[in-house]
Amino acid sequence: MKFIMELMETAWKIFGKEFPRLFHCEFVVLTGKKIHDMQEKLLLEAFEKARKEVNSDKVFTRARHLSEQIYEINQFTFGERSLTEKFKTIKSNHEGEINLRKEVLEALSKYLSYDSFFNFSKVHKIETQSNKIKLVVFIKKYSAVLIVSILLISSILIYKYTTRQRWMVWQNDQYIEVDFDVKKYDINQLKIYKEERIKYFKKVFPSCEHIFFEKDGSIRIWYGKNKEKELEYFTALGLHPETGKTLKPITEYMINKHICK
Numbered sequence: 638m639k640f641i642m643e644l645m646e647t648a649w650k651i652f653g654k655e656f657p658r659l660f661h662c663e664f665v666v667l668t669g670k671k672i673h674d675m676q677e678k679l680l681l682e683a684f685e686k687a688r689k690e691v692n693s694d695k696v697f698t699r700a701r702h703l704s705e706q707i708y709e710i711n712q713f714t715f716g717e718r719s720l721t722e723k724f725k726t727i728k729s730n731h732e733g734e735i736n737l738r739k740e741v742l743e744a745l746s747k748y749l750s751y752d753s754f755f756n757f758s759k760v761h762k763i764e765t766q767s768n769k770i771k772l773v774v775f776i777k778k779y780s781a782v783l784i785v786s787i788l789l790i791s792s793i794l795i796y797k798y799t800t801r802q803r804w805m806v807w808q809n810d811q812y813i814e815v816d817f818d819v820k821k822y823d824i825n826q827l828k829i830y831k832e833e834r835i836k837y838f839k840k841v842f843p844s845c846e847h848i849f850f851e852k853d854g855s856i857r858i859w860y861g862k863n864k865e866k867e868l869e870y871f872t873a874l875g876l877h878p879e880t881g882k883t884l885k886p887i888t889e890y891m892i893n894k895h896i897c898k
């Protein structure tokens with residue numbers, strides 16, 4: 638509460654004198670549907686660009702290329718399986734929403750040579766289709782109340798957001814969701830929760846009979862060395878849970894040399 642009061646006092650010093658001068662404010666409100674329409678447009682354009690770059694019509698191949706681009710641009714892991722699922726969802730004339738993460742939206746926008754997802758939306762004229770609400774505010778009399786109310790609501794929202802943050806930790810051969818633990822956080826064991834990591838990222842112990850590639854040639858296994866310099870194998874692209882180094886896609890050479898000896 639002390640922090641909230643200090644925040645309000647600081648904001649009043651900064652904005653208290655200037656705020657009453659604003660007699661007319663116009664806000665552009667994007668409806669949820671329009672935002673999701675723009676996300677779909679972004680994903681479709683990214684897949685189209687990927688098709689030209691990898692010279693392939695195979696969805697999974699393009700998704701893998703986009704996954705690599707997202708990691709390279711934003712250092713954020715978003716697997717080809719998730720991209721494939723969302724692309725197929727759009728193509729199947731679904732009624733649901735794809736809900737891409739902010740990191741993915743920003744990375745794909747930059748991949749398409751836009752500064753940000755906001756600029757991508759702006760160029761594609763989403764503002765002209767959105768609802769516009771004109772809010773005429775008579776500020777002079779109620780400026781203090783308005784500022785305090787906005788800051789109070791913002792503080793409550795920030796508090797709720799920070800306390801609902803979910804966490805995960807690597808355990809044996811997979812990530813599991815856990816409660817926040819300061820000790821684990823300090824030694825970098827605690828990671829921000831990612832559903833995709835929980836769902837698809839596992840450590841496996843492949844034998845010669847393991848299926849290493851999909852029928853279209855896409856990779857099913859990635860590898861990397863642990864802290865003891867031992868090779869370990871995983872089911873998705875990402876960072877090694879112990880070392881933090883980027884995993885490498887399996888190759889016939891690695892299979893023959895280290896698995897099918």
